Amino acid sequence: MRRPDLSSVIAATAQWLVRAYPPATGTLNAVLAEAQARQAATVAAWLRYPTSMDAALVAIAGPGGSGRLDWLVGADSTELAEEDYAWRTWVDEIVASWAASLLTRPDLAAAAVAAVTGSEHTAQAGDVDFRRLTAPDELDRRAAPLLRHPDLLAPVARLHRAQLLERLRAGAVDPG
Template sequence: MQADLSPVIAATAQWLTRSFPSPGGALASALCEAQARQAVTVAAWLRYPTAMDAALLELAGPGGSARLDWVTGADADDGVAADAWRTWVDEVVASWAACLLTDPELASRAVAALARGGEHADGLPTEFRRLLDPDEADRGAAALLRHPDLLAPVAGLHHCGLLDRLDPDHTLIA
């Protein structure tokens, strides 16, 4: 069974780059999009690790961007909700991607978890350099996209779920 996560990855990356755009020109926008797409890909592969998970997502749908738009202050009266691609945005994937973009250690753990197992990367060359080791141009292009304070409302939505996925046996110390 083969399932395709590309609509969710594309829509969620687009939501991130529209919500936290690059402050530069065309090259900076492309670099920002590459970082968002890498973070979203890692998050989607973690969230839907098997072909069956991805197939169920195709049947049920990811939920859309309404809550994310509300959390970030997007105004639905501006026609934001009318964009059809927004129905393919996955809130959990966006939240996990935001966590990865703002926490390099967590991003490294997530990519390492993918390397240990997962059906999506089987046989595919995977390289997440822009996510794991952004250079100066990457950091400048994604200044808003990687800003911890700006992404905190999105990252906080499902941060605990990402930690559970990466280490299901962890214990919280109060």
């Protein structure tokens, strides 16, 4: 069976989150914030596109891009360089919204990780550790204060949180 490839969606959505909510200064902080954003985007993408067929369809149709998200956070995306425009087309608004919810709500993060455990994605990826998402330590929290701030992420998280909760309930995981 071919492994579902959501790497472009995950990478672009994580990149958008880190650019919209920059880490604290320093290389280590940037790396830790990126790891948290990538873990959140991975779990959100695996929930959103649970099968190889779903992943294949999004690869064909495209995820929609960051336009609405950019507008929502007040980013000026009208004069983007071509290389910035290209990766932004792979941002998935729903994945970003779900990832924002997971980053700001530990109960949802734990439920989402439980929901993807044993999925087609984890079967293909092997043993995956989402500790930076579900149990961030003090270093993780200091590295990404904006990325973990519930009030700042609320506009993005609210966009599609109801769908996330519905997906988690459908997966028989109680999101709290």
